[in-house]
Amino acid sequence: MAGLLFGAIVLVALAVISFALDILAAGVAFLFGGLYTLASALSYLYTTRRGRFAVWAEELKRLDGDERLLDLGCGRGAVLLMAAGHLDKGRATGVDLWPSSGKQDQSRNGDATIRANAAAEGVEDRVELVAGDMRDLPFGDGAFDVVVSSLAVHNISDAEGRERAIREAHRVLRPGGLMLIADFRHTPAYEAALRGLGVVDVRRRDAGWRFWYGGPWFSTDILEARKPS
Incomplete structure (x- = not known):
């Protein structure tokens, strides 16, 4: 800017x-x-x-409140804490490359900042932070009802790594679970990776002018998918 x-x-x-x-x-x-x-x-x-x-606030309205939600590359926790606010009976887990993990994320985020913000928002009891790489998630198969990610997967530099992240997101999502990924790059490849895994209930849509980074030439897509039951 x-x-x-x-x-x-x-x-x-x-x-x-x-x-x-x-x-x-x-x-x-x-x-x-x-x-x-x-x-x-x-x-x-x-x-x-x-x-x-504003875009994410609308997307998260569909939560029922009892879901187990995972935010891939949660960064400073904006989407994670918004989701937690909807989960009065559920739990929101954020995964990122915290400095304590021995690796460094793109914007030098720290989990202490998110914990402080979660406390300020009154959702600290619903939020869990895990150090991990989205290409090799430290969770079991089908562990989450919802997987979200906002402008994170594109930070993986190679196409193979990005596909691995999408495959991991699919793996930890329960059958029938919802995936929402917002990104301004590579979303056709994310869609192709999911279709290659047998996901047919998937669509890619423009998030609109509120998610433009300078203009329509730098717009954000939202990839929405349901894992087959």
Whole structure:
């Protein structure tokens, strides 16, 4: 976002200079570019601060309240804690590469932050945090009723690793369970991996403008699937 804002400032400055030099065509072009870049920055800011949470809030309304839910790559716990708020009789488990696991996740998240936030939200009794790699989950087959993930699987650098993560998500999901994966990359490959596992109740849909990171060219898809009973 900082890059977009800097770019907008530079383009507007060039527009002002061009108008001052009476180079109208260049001024109009720079001004249009600056406004366009500023709009992209505002879109990114909205999605980061509000939009993505609004989308997930709607997705999680379908929870009954007694599910065992797993959040893959839970990061700082935004989706995890939102889910926990719906689980008055259930439990939400978050898995990520915490520093204590000997590995490092992308944004240097820490489980202590999530625990503090869970306590502040009054859901600490419903939340469990586990250090682990989503390509090799430390859970038994069919351990969860719901598996969710938000902008995490794409952080795995290789296609084989991402497919392993999807296969693991499928493995730990109980028959008839729900999978919801939001990502802005590789979602067709996730869908193909699930179909290769025999999942036919699967669809990929656009999460809409609230999950744009700068504009429609950087939109987020939601992959929704039901494991065969």
